[in-house]
Amino acid sequence: MIDPVIERPRLTRYARGGGCACKIPPGELEQLVAQVSNRVGPAVDPVAPLLVGLDGGGDDAAVVELDEQRALVTTADFFSPVVDDPYDWGRIAAANALSDVYAMGGRPLTAVNLLGWPRESLPMELAAEVLAGGASVAHSAGCHVAGGHSVDDAEPKYGMSVVGLVDPHRMLRADAAKPGLPLTLTKPLGIGVLNTMHKATGVVFAEAVDTMATLNRDASAAAVATGVRAATDVTGFGLLGHLHKLARASEVTAVIDRSAVPFLDDARAAAEDGHVSGGSRRNLEWVTPHVDFGGTGELDRLLLADAQTSGGLLVVGELPGYPIIGETTGFSGHSIIIR
Ligand SMILES: Nc1ncnc2c1ncn2[C@@H]1O[C@H](COP(=O)(O)OP(=O)(O)OP(=O)(O)O)[C@@H](O)[C@H]1O
Numbered sequence: 041m042i043d044p045v046i047e048r049p050r051l052t053r054y055a056r057g058g059g060c061a062c063k064i065p066p067g068e069l070e071q072l073v074a075q076v077s078n079r080v081g082p083a084v085d086p087v088a089p090l091l092v093g094l095d096g097g098g099d100d101a102a103v104v105e106l107d108e109q110r111a112l113v114t115t116a117d118f119f120s121p122v123v124d125d126p127y128d129w130g131r132i133a134a135a136n137a138l139s140d141v142y143a144m145g146g147r148p149l150t151a152v153n154l155l156g157w158p159r160e161s162l163p164m165e166l167a168a169e170v171l172a173g174g175a176s177v178a179h180s181a182g183c184h185v186a187g188g189h190s191v192d193d194a195e196p197k198y199g200m201s202v203v204g205l206v207d208p209h210r211m212l213r214a215d216a217a218k219p220g221l222p223l224t225l226t227k228p229l230g231i232g233v234l235n236t237m238h239k240a241t242g243v244v245f246a247e248a249v250d251t252m253a254t255l256n257r258d259a260s261a262a263a264v265a266t267g268v269r270a271a272t273d274v275t276g277f278g279l280l281g282h283l284h285k286l287a288r289a290s291e292v293t294a295v296i297d298r299s300a301v302p303f304l305d306d307a308r309a310a311a312e313d314g315h316v317s318g319g320s321r322r323n324l325e326w327v328t329p330h331v332d333f334g335g336t337g338e339l340d341r342l343l344l345a346d347a348q349t350s351g352g353l354l355v356v357g358e359l360p361g362y363p364i365i366g367e368t369t370g371f372s373g374h375s376i377i378i379r
């Protein structure tokens with residue numbers, strides 16, 4: 041488990057899955073959440089009205105109204121290592137946790153760390169690097185990191201719980217897409233296959249690391265400024281999984297132009313070499329009944345369903361400087377049509 045060149049433990053070797061690819065598969069998660077909702081009703085005499093909760097398959101974060109202009113956004117995200125470098129893993133995990141606030145059109149205020157650490161097999165100095173990476177990204181977003189919770193764990197896990205603010209009238213919801221609008225994707229896909237290859241071979245993909253550590257802040261602010269109403273972030277369920285959830289919740293069909301979808305360099309080659317995670321295969325299985333794939337081949341299907349970690353925003357509307365990958369139409373029998 042020691043990297044022969046830098047003589048440091050390879051963090052990805054300490055976990056079975058990695059990043060958002062280790063999420064519980066979408067179908068199983070929905071069943072789990074539904075079982076609880078069926079047994080336990082809503083909050084009794086709530087202190088504040090819930091604007092966004094678990095209805096319609098849930099959204100990126102929960103939102104409660106504070107007053108006419110302000111609502112509170114809460115979200116939590118943590119996962120096992122996606123890269124071997126502890127500082128980079130921290131940066132990526134923080135950018136990913138903050139992303140759900142940006143996906144609602146909000147701004148993060150405070151975060152607390154969520155840390156699981158195998159103290160007997162990995163030095164605490166590495167945990168400090170992970171936390172420092174996380175704090176550096178959160179601080180660059182103007183978000184305080186002011187606490188956390190840490191447990192001894194069989195596998196390393198890291199993430200954050202984040203609280204943000206949003207204007208309830210300008211919030212970006214997954215169930216607010218309308219027909220006849222362009223679909224924009226703000227980060228290239230391929231992160232999952234490159235992470236899977238990194239875990240298997242140790243090769244570092246700097247472009248993928250930079251992409252994952254980049255905040256979705258600017259894209260979110262641009263979407264809110266241009267009056268966009270619907271968006272989500274593309275993470276563990278892949279472009280197709282998150283697009284299906286958004287289209288289903290909004291009762292529209294998303295028509296995707298396959299050739300317009302951006303990918304990181306090397307992503308296709310990594311997929312051709314078989315570096316496709318089990319999570320990505322489960323994503324594809326889950327969405328397949330809802331997708332008209334046209335002539336799309338198996339490899340392209342897998343790449344479009346590839347589990348992303350800290351992926352970009354999928355925005356229903358046009359954002360200057362970011363690629364348009366398709367459009368919405370009225371619901372026509374499938375959530376997604378690929379051309
Ligand atoms: N254990 C849980 N209990 C209740 N709700 C859950 C649980 N796990 C997930 N959810 C909810 O299920 C929905 C889908 O979860 P998912 O993790 O895909 O959303 P997400 O936070 O946007 O993902 P990501 O962080 O990868 O962008 C969300 O509304 C989420 O809050």
Ligand SMILES: [Mg+2]
Nearest residue numbers: 100140143273
């Ligand atoms: Mg999300």
